[in-house]
Amino acid sequence: MSIETERNPWMSAPPESEDEQEQVEHLRKDHLLLDPVGMEAMNQDALGSMTRHGRWTWMLIVVLGGLAMMAGVGWLVQLFVGLGFTGLNRTIFWGMYIINLVYFIGIGHAGTFISAAFRVMGFETRRPIARAAETVTLFALAAAGLFPIIHLGRPWKVYWMIPIPNQRQLWPNFQSALEWDAMAIMTYVVGSVLFIYIGLLPDLAMARERTGVNWRRRLYSALSLGWRGTDRQWALHESVSTIFAYVIIPVMFSVHTIVSWDFAMTIQPGWHSTIFGPFFIVGALYSGVAAVLVAMGFLRRFLKLGYFIREEHFDVMAKFLLIMSFAWIYFYFGEFLVTWYGNLPPEMTILDLLLYGEAAPLWWLMIFCNVVVPVGLLWMRRVRRNPGILFVIAVFIQVGMYLERYLIVGVMLGRPELPFNYSWYYPGLEIPIAIGAFSFVIFFYFIFTVFVPIISTWEVGEGQFLHGLRKIGRKITKFKSDMH
Amino acid sequence: MAEYELLGLFQDVDSAGDAVEALRQVGVSDRSLRVLSAFPLSSKILGRKHYNHKLGLAAGAGALLGFAAAIFFAVITPQLYPIVVGGRPLLNGPPMLILVFELTMLGTLLGGFLGFLWQGGFPSAGGLYDKRIAEGYLGVAVQVDEALLEKVQAAYSAHKPVDLKKAEVKPRPDRRLLIGTIAIVALLAVNFALLAVSFDILHLEFLPDQMKAQISFASQMGPRLGAPAGAVPVPGVALVGGRPATAPLAMTEDSLQRGAILFDIHCAVCHTVDEDEPVTQVASFFPDDGEPPAMTSARVMARTPEQIFTFITDGIGKMPSLAENLYPANRWDVVNDVRSLTPAE
Amino acid sequence: MSRPTRVWITVIGLVVLLVFIGPFIFGVLASVPNYEQPIVEFSHKRHVQNAGIDCLYCHSGATRSPVSGIPSVEKCMGCHEHVLSGEAPIVKLQEYWENGEPISWTRVYQLPRYVHYPHHVHVSAGLNCETCHGNVGEMDIVTPAQIPNMGWCIRCHQGEENAVELMDCLNCHY
């Protein structure tokens, strides 16, 4: 049973009255770290969340698993027969497979950014949602890692891209952006997985102690590596987490820059631009944070984690989203203006195609999803504190960002230098495989929440331990002690 | 003397702090004292010495390893099998930087994590533990020999622990080495499999066709189709109406030299140059009347070049046709060589 | 460990062996070569050493064509019409000759079809047959001196002084 949720009504406006008791009451209800209910209750609630999947969610899990399997079968057919079922042709050689790669790696970045960067910058709101965000990263990366294999013409030769000695004495070409991709994504996957695992150790130990189910106990005791929470282990844990946090942020920036360099390294009009690196990173964070919002909304609603994930977290994340939308608009307008003002024929062809041509509906839809919806709504406090509306806005942003990459990869490739070879992209087998990929991520996210506590109770506990209330003049405010 | 381990459970930080202070008074060294908690407490809170660990070292070592690997891939491998691309030099700076950064970061991460595992003693078999520690209680664990046992117990009870446990310390096997070796063996097995495939020792034949076999017809591949009867190819035929179609080649130095070499390969199997030389091994099988004549024998010297050319092309008597071995021009070389031979006086 | 767990472990071990190692072993077994020829008694050694026949007599393509060429039945009958015509293998040969059926010799050096190997260039570059094919004169049944894969070719090509030219992939792959 979850801690009763009516303690934080949707629209909590601050009390007008001077009464001290009401102010304390309001602050407690609003801020998680000021509302300790003791580790015991929190552990109970967090572990309970693993078994709170209702009948609907299990049905959804089965459906998603089916869709993922369907995509797997689609890929096997493509493996043995050929890439002809896709919509690719002699002008557009990359399609939705590469779009999915960029999209899922994009989503992957928010998780790491929230847990690592917020940790380094000391944002306290990261505490309850760190693991939820990192799990989005984990499975988005897993899906993203599949697509470089799916999009290959002869996937069984992919071991040639791994630098191992061979009788041909041939080595991979490390000047190719795809080789950098391989290295960067491998580093990032290793980093994210280990970072989650380190954060998970204390919780697994807690789960090992509390769970009654036999197989769970054996699983958690194996996974928790005998964690006892001694001060020496905590000190090591702190410093390794800090090392990971500091290292994984530049790695995160490098991964999406390299993914954008897959396009920027070419001389294809529309791709060959210097700001693709930062532009893609902003896009990544933008869609990533929206994805985390979706995850938070889901956890709060379906796993009844209202106590942990409160409006203040939605509020902070929504502000972050708003800032990211400004950044994205800034970059996109920059690229648009530079192209338009430069008036180079191949670039202008693409601009005309996007604004007035065949791709106009897609482009204007993207603008609506990425600019009008977030900037139009997120400045309102009521919107930022309402998970339902944020969920809708997040989905719009996902659609917008997917379209943005679709326009870059699928549409711009159709306008090469020689006009005779213009073409348009009609995706075929890629659609079921993309649907399969989305269901793959969501399916494993659910499975993860079943096996592992999604809220990091030790972090929340630590946070609550460090926070308290102080009365300054007539106002009671919250403060963070510097005992850390 | 037997070693004992005690674990006291305390309600909150203050009582735990006092207990720690008391234990230290009693003479328990800071090293053998542990404070177990549900979330990290900085050592300052409990007034203890900072525990300096060597994790930075492990991460640094990892970084160096990553850097070395990156240098190997980016600088050395292009020179092992030099392939020039994009009209650029073999080694180019910018891509190397990317590779170095990525692998160094990977090294740091892996180094840090392995260091964490190694120094944390994971997966340790663990000592005394209590379920309630995860619920916010603080555990103070001490490892003392028998002498201090009573004093320590007294110090504990002075601060009213929620619970106090005592256990004999059994030597626990250090499982880190075992887990480490298993991990390394698994990694090597995967590498061995990959190397076996890339060194062509094992062939994954069940994958779709990799252009090894083709549907076009290679040379000498069945079903064989002969040459069209009566057709004349662009270089012309050797014999027209029984006579050589082309005129004999001039007896140039080149022709004679080529003729000599070709004679040794194609003719010396049966024919000898002089009559008095012993018959070759193959020729010995021929019945006496059909024995291959020596080149300077009267029978051969009497032949005209055209006749010799026709014999080489069509064969005569027991001599097989050598058309398959020699182009018509080469046959004239052999004819020139034969005509240039003078009988040994 | 109790008995049932031991049985369990062996069963799981076998399954793992089958799933992971099986394809490799299958791959290995599929590539165990056999070089058995239609006329088993044919021996290079007797032709080269006893009869003193030069390689180029039968494989005359080696100096003028990318393919060295396997001799025709007429080439064998050229001598064997008279030489040792009583012996069993020669009788088998004459049978092939009478009913005009080609002898489909088993190929010993089989390169993948995307590799184009030019014999005549190597021969004219001064290599003799033994360099690559080993001492065929000594072999009754010819077996490959090495696995004819790229590593073997590369070992010589990269040693030459015009290695830059010889290590060019377009030499063999097009």
Place this chain on the structure above:
Amino acid sequence: MSEQDASGKRRWTMIVDLDKCSGCGACVVACHAENNVPIAAEDQVVADRSQHWMRIERYWEGEYPDVKARFVPVLCQHCGEAPCEPVCPVYATYHDERGGLNAMIYARCVGTRYCANNCPYRVRFFNYFDPVFAEPLNNQLNPDVTVRSAGVMEKCTFCVQRIRRAEHTAKVEGRTLADGEVLPACVQACPTGALMFGDRYDAASAVAKLLEHNGRAVRLLETLGTDPSIYYLKGGTSHVD
């Protein structure tokens, strides 16, 4: 006798005289015949997947009645600094120093198609399906050229198999390759003689002589810095107009 530059390197070059090209398509079919290039069925043509290593691009200029059509034969330009080469992760395409060709090694290709995206001329074609040569059409396939399977990139190779055969024959006969001895199938077939082929580094070759300060010589998309090996001689105008 062609004396290449000091290091014995060659730079195979083709000249396309746009004034002479009549757009008859003989080169397109000759290339299919020589290099086993598969033909796309109607549905694949509609899906824009026809594979022609040599194609004739026809551009319209002006409106009826003074409308003008321009034929531009486009094939792999064998760029000196090819943008398609550095991006291949497995060195399946690289620059053949010896002949100045842009090599495409089918056996090594993994099928990432990154090279094709980076080719501004779009002269690289991907085998989306296994090519179909209905029995007994496979008898016609040229055994010197690998029939590419599905998942592999392919493009014009300047008929490297013909170059190799000529080089091998010349080497065995102990002479160097004469100018004009080796011609790709398209150059050999072109009725109007619009296509010429030779080694630019050999000053005595017809190609080199023609390129010497030839005002009409221009290269396709030269501003991209790809240093292509194909020179187009722009169409001339006559005294009458």
Place this chain on the structure above:
Amino acid sequence: MKISRRDFIKVSIAGAASTVLVGCQPNQRYVELEPYVVPPEEAVAGQATWYATTCGMTPAGNGIIVRVMNGRAVKIEGNPEHPLNRGKLDALGQAGLQLLYHPDRLHGPVVQETPGRREFKPLHWNEAVNILAENVKRAGAGLAIWAGLTTSGHLVDLFKRFAKATDAPAPVFYDLYAALHSYDALASACGGALPTYDIRRADLVFAFGDFLGSGPNPVYYGVQFGAFRGQALGKRGYLAQFEPRMSITGAVADRWVPVKPGHEALAAGAMARIIAEEGFGGAERAARAGELAPEVDVAAVAEACDLEAEALVKLARAFAEAANPVAIPGGAPAGADNGVEATKAVQILNAIAGVGPLAPGVIPPGITPTTPSTFAEAQALIEKMQNGEVQTLLVYGANPVYELPEAAGFRQALNKVETVVSFSPIIDETAAWAHMVLPERTYLEGWGYRVVTANTGRTIISSRQPVVVPFYQDEATGPAYSTGDVLLTIARGIPDAIAALPWTDEVAYLKQMVGALPAGAYGGSDPDTRWARYLQHGGWWPAEDAEPAASIMELAPVKVKAAASQGEANEYPLYLHVYTPVMLGDGRGASLPWLQGSPDPMTTMTWRSWVEINPQTAHNMGIKDGDILKVTSPYGSIEAPAYVYPAIRPDTVAIPAGQGHLDSGRYAKNRGANVIDLLGATTDATGENLAWSNVRVKVERTGETINLPIFEDKKGAQEHLHF
């Protein structure tokens, strides 16, 4: 038995180790070796053998050399020594290999009960020849022979001798090439020989037909055009093209003159009149123009031809003042009802400039050129068939059911013929209606020769020899007969034919013919050497390659008028322009995948036929690319997708011939529509030739739309390519 864990591990390690030590490598045999039993003399394993022969895809008779690897023909190239195409070849010629190895080729003779049902039963060769022999013997004078223009010279002679011997009607040599290239109209206008011109040193050429793409000799003129553009000292010829629809010749012309269909003759006459009136090009040329030019009012003609008057003046002036101008007749004007006058009008221009077509070479005795019959002769034979006078009809190398308009009534006439025998290697439309098919070997497997149709000042006999062993020697159907051998074996059974056809087989005939030839370019003392050199070099032609002499024709002034169009203007508002496309030729190319799949140079269309329509006209009628249109002429209607074509007159639609097959193999069957169905069987003014141009049609949208299988991007092709 219980495996202990330790044993279990031991077993697996031992297993893995043993396999590695054996040292394994691929035992798959990618090449099943099959060396020769008796090797052919010229064959060296791994090297190619080249054979010289003649291209059989077009009647031009280009010399080709074929590369044969391991007994299979892999590449066709032009024969460098051949004086007509000098080593060059067109798309159709290159694709001949796919006819040789076509998957739908007949393996042996087949017989069919009810013609048209396409249910064939295989037959043994000897049986088939016997049946044919009986039918021919029974037919006696009722034998009719219909052959195409690509027929080998020796078969033409054998057919003629056979017909004369059985006093059957003379064989008819007529197919779509003969119709659409208007051989007879051109020949009759130019003194009996197909006019061919040497434009290598011409500085101005007026072309009235697409001589580079769909003319009778595209390769010869291709080679000439190369020299024409790249003359010495930077001199460059000027080309003007008079055509309602821009063909590839129009595309490379410096000036495309979109003359109104049927008015080309008027335009040519007007230019001659302008030269006469304005006195361009010096007194002598003006005087000659004065005599020969037709009396026409230039302004009225300009308005009728929908051209600006001063454009005509400018062109006339250019022609007159050119040092060495040439006007090449042909194309649509020659196919109009006043085709001969139109050709003469163009000849008048040449006459003014003192230029004439190259003189035809002297045909040595025993050599028979394949001269096409006139449409009238073809109609006469159909007439005979209709009246039931024909018992046995032999169809060789032509496909009249497909190639003749419905109105000609050939297919109906077939019902009246007792036995129809076709010699087509693939079941084409005519073979589908035949009772028996004796598949002829393709031209790469057979013997023969072709006298080159172009008159380049000397006679060129292009030899044909098999380059590969005939592909289908199935045991079931026995050794295959070539048609020549079939004729000679049948002749032995007919008493009065024995004298006319005494040879044992066609090779003997050819040897005797070549033996009788005078010493050509390659000499050769005895007949055997001459025969070997004739085959080796690909034919016989006189030694000297001197400047070919041009024959000046004496011409009378001719009355030019606009050609009468077939169909009323109000009911059929648009003109139909029919042409043989570059890739498919007369439809022979439609059964070959290379030609179907290679984009048509002007429209980049593949695998279908199409209707080219002017953008403005299309806009007015609400037609856009891919709309299926119903095109109706007074004689029939077809459906084909629209292709908006910027370079065609607004009042004209153009449809290529060659598609719309009901048979001819899997690549041609049921693709596109046959434009010949829109043509009538009306003859021109002389009554000799088919008037195939100037048919009027109307176009309606059927509402259906398809995606055009085009290679280009239409919007992209409109953009300027910045070089």
